[in-house]
Each structure stands twice: as C-alpha cells, then as structure tokens.
Amino acid sequence: MITAERKPIEDLINSVSSYRRILLLGCNECVTVCSAGGRKEVALLSSALQMHFMKEGHPFEIKEITLERQCDPEYVEELVPYIDQADAVLSMACGCGVQEVARRFKEKMVLPAVNTKFMGASERQGVWAERCAGCGDCVLGSTGGVCPIARCSKQLLNGPCGGSGKGKCEVDSDIDCAWQLIWDRLKALGMTEKYEENIPAKDWRTGRGAGPRKIVREDLAS
Amino acid sequence: MEEFQPVIVAFCCHYCAYTAADMAGSKRLHYPANVKIIRVPCTGKVSALHMMEALRKGADGVYVAGCLEGDCHFRTGNTRATKRVAYVKKLLDEIGIGGERVEMYAMSAGMGEVFARTASEFTEKIRRLGPNPARVGRDNPGCATAACS
Known part of the structure; x- marks a missing residue:
C-alpha cells in the first residue's frame, strides 16, 4: 500500500485558517489501511479542527466525505454536488488523490492533510515499513x-x-x-x-530516471 | 455567583469500573451527579473519536475507567485504551483545549470507594479548569461527523 502520515495539527490549522467552509476528504484505500486518512481519521481531524476554531471564535464549517478511491476520476466525480459549497478542500488521501481532485476541480484550492511516505507493508499493528521503491x-x-x-x-x-x-x-x-x-x-x-x-548495473530509466512514468494498456485504454 | 457544574463523561468497562460504580451505589457512597456514565463492553472499545466527540458535543471532561493492569477481561483492552487516552491528550494539547481534560483510570469491580473518589477528584479538577473552551455542542448537540451519524 501507499503509506502516509497526518501532517502536524498546527500545520493543518494554519493551512485552513483563512477559509470558512472546508470539504474534508478521506480515501477508503491505502490511507485507510495505514490509519492516516480513512473515514475514522477524517472524523477525528474534523472534530479536532472544529474544537480548535470554536475555541478561537473563528466561524468554521466542515463537511466530511470519504471516497472509495481518490485517485480515480469516477469516484472524484461524486464530489460535484458538494464542491461549490466549500471554500477549499483538505484531502487526507495520498499525493495521487490530492492531485486528482485538484485536476478535476481547477478553481478550487486543494490542500494536503497528510505527508505521503512510501510503498510499504504492515510489520505489526500500527507499524508500517518500506518494502518497494x-x-x-x-x-x-x-x-x-x-x-x-x-x-x-x-x-x-x-x-x-x-x-x-x-x-x-x-x-x-x-x-x-x-x-x-x-x-x-x-x-x-x-x-x-x-x-x-x-x-549487473541497473538501468534506472525504468524508475524515476527518465521522468514521470505512465502505463498504457492498449487493450483497456479508451 | 453560581458554582460551575462541569459535564463529565465516563466511559466505564462493564467488567470493572461499571461494576465498581454499582458497588459505590450499594455502599451508599456519594459521588458527583456531574459524572455521566457510559457503559462499554471493554475500554478497548473506546476510540479516540468517542473521547473527542464527547468533548466537542459539550462535555467539559472525559475519563475512561478500565480494569487493573493485567486484569482485562479481553486481555489487552485497557492497555489499548491507555494508549488512546495518551493520543487524545496530545491532540487536545495541540488544538489548545488541553490534554488534562481527559484521563485514564484503573480499578477492579470491588473498588467502589475508588470509583467514588475518582469521580469526585476528576470533577473537582475539571471544575478548577473551567468550562471546555470548545463547547460547541451544548446548545446544538447534533453531530456533524459522519462516523457518529
């Protein structure tokens, strides 16, 4: 899975403090498994942000949605009815999800709530380790x-x-x-x-050595 | 001026703290009416979100009361709860609410006196701290989070 860690609360508070209505987006895939940005983490961050801004007397509305996958356009499309009701989106998905939402909704600010770390596996409950580069x-x-x-x-x-x-x-x-x-x-x-x-010496062009990569399956591509 | 009456939510394990509360009642021990008990099958059932939402919806303090160390009916529920309380404390400090508003306690089913004393001491501590600065929910208890709906 792609692993991630929530950014420090202080950073998140600073990133959303200039907005009044936030759409807090979770993802039901990798970040759910690594407890960084699934439905539970979305609810917890929402609760924390609401309490903070209530204490500060800052008007703040938050809407929580957790998509099945934030890196697939079909699921991101489900946000259409809600996107105009938010001043900004705070996404708890990995970098792929954040970018997919930003690509679909070009005029909406999309902020990352997690730091995407690595492709890894669970070593034990609550511990994830890098396994693939x-x-x-x-x-x-x-x-x-x-x-x-x-x-x-x-x-x-x-x-x-x-x-x-x-x-x-x-x-x-x-x-x-x-x-x-x-x-x-x-x-x-x-x-x-x-x-x-x-x-033998590795040809790093198959990795990041030749720029951003793409996979095209001719039999599937539309 | 009228004394501040804090709202305290206590998540109590069915096998120990809840029974200890019963014991306190049987022994006619007094403890503050501020403490609202929520019985849970094990403190391992209490997630960080339960504690956070209790505070967000109007509680001034929250505590989790589970079995003595090594005595959990489900083996590790109380140690998991202890870690979650520590996590919530840190989170509350980070958002400026203050981690001292949540606490973890351990007691056995027979410790009615400890239950009553804990309830009194925690209530007094929260009374000294004053109202929860984020009491968004007291006037509007509707839960905005998807996980609670």
Whole structure:
C-alpha cells in the first residue's frame, strides 16, 4: 500500500485558517489501511479542527466525505454536488488523490492533510515499513524476495557493504541489513549459489530516471 | 455567583469500573451527579473519536475507567485504551483545549470507594479548569461527523 502520515495539527490549522467552509476528504484505500486518512481519521481531524476554531471564535464549517478511491476520476466525480459549497478542500488521501481532485476541480484550492511516505507493508499493528521503491524492473526473483533497492540504505545490488554488522545497517541500528535478510532467505531456500551471481548495473530509466512514468494498456485504454 | 457544574463523561468497562460504580451505589457512597456514565463492553472499545466527540458535543471532561493492569477481561483492552487516552491528550494539547481534560483510570469491580473518589477528584479538577473552551455542542448537540451519524 501507499503509506502516509497526518501532517502536524498546527500545520493543518494554519493551512485552513483563512477559509470558512472546508470539504474534508478521506480515501477508503491505502490511507485507510495505514490509519492516516480513512473515514475514522477524517472524523477525528474534523472534530479536532472544529474544537480548535470554536475555541478561537473563528466561524468554521466542515463537511466530511470519504471516497472509495481518490485517485480515480469516477469516484472524484461524486464530489460535484458538494464542491461549490466549500471554500477549499483538505484531502487526507495520498499525493495521487490530492492531485486528482485538484485536476478535476481547477478553481478550487486543494490542500494536503497528510505527508505521503512510501510503498510499504504492515510489520505489526500500527507499524508500517518500506518494502518497494517502484524501480520498474523488479529484482526480487534474484534476491530471495527481499528488495535491495527499497530496503538497503545504499540500494546496493551486490551487497552487503562494510557497514553491515550483526544483521543491522550502519545508518540506523533499527534497520535490518537487507543483504543479511537476502542471505538468510537464500539459505532457507537452498539457493545460496544465487548470492554468487553478480547483478549487473541497473538501468534506472525504468524508475524515476527518465521522468514521470505512465502505463498504457492498449487493450483497456479508451 | 453560581458554582460551575462541569459535564463529565465516563466511559466505564462493564467488567470493572461499571461494576465498581454499582458497588459505590450499594455502599451508599456519594459521588458527583456531574459524572455521566457510559457503559462499554471493554475500554478497548473506546476510540479516540468517542473521547473527542464527547468533548466537542459539550462535555467539559472525559475519563475512561478500565480494569487493573493485567486484569482485562479481553486481555489487552485497557492497555489499548491507555494508549488512546495518551493520543487524545496530545491532540487536545495541540488544538489548545488541553490534554488534562481527559484521563485514564484503573480499578477492579470491588473498588467502589475508588470509583467514588475518582469521580469526585476528576470533577473537582475539571471544575478548577473551567468550562471546555470548545463547547460547541451544548446548545446544538447534533453531530456533524459522519462516523457518529
């Protein structure tokens, strides 16, 4: 999933304080799963903002809507009846959702309420960790299902580096050394010979190296 | 001048604090009528939104009363509630309402005296703090949030 974290309340208060009517938008997908911007988080932020502005004596109206997906135009279209009743939109979706709403409603200010972080997985309740860097040319088949691009601090393809100690990374002792994880997994699979194979230099143009990317499925595209 | 009578919402666990309140009643122990008890199956059921909405709709203080540490009927409900209360405290500080308006307490079903004393002490604390500065809901209790409708 795409993970995100709510921006500090102080920043959000400052970003909406010049508006009177806010449309607070949640998204029912990734940000719901990572507890950053689903229906519950929308209700909680709405409650907090209402209390703050009531205390300040600042007239403030808030309308809450959580879309099925904020990154799909079909769902964003559902906002048409409500958009004119708001001075600005405060979106708790990831950056994709914020941009889709801004693209559809060109004359409406759309503000982000979360910081979009990374593509990750749940490690345990309340903890999410980065797992994929979207490099566009997956190497997981050679690395025992552990990604050296997303999980090695140096993105080494033929690691580990000299900073690996006791299975941890020199950048932070809380970070597992990805190459230690790769080695352990290859051993468990009985495929340690894979470790000896050199992975050639990566062509980063499949990643962000050649600018913004697009996927076109000719059989589906209209 | 008439003394300020705060509205206190107490989320009480069915297995301990609510029974302790019953015990307080059986023992004819006095506690302030300001405390409005909401019985919950476990304090683990109480979300941050429940506490926030209680305050937004007019409560001056909110507390959650659950089982003693290690005694939760559902094993970890009270520890989850403790973390949520801490989260709401921080949020209330950030929006300028003040985190001291919410609190977490632990007691067993037999602790009627503790229930009565806790209710009295928390009510006095909130009385000293004064009215909730965001009492939007007291005149207009309608809930504007989708999660409450």
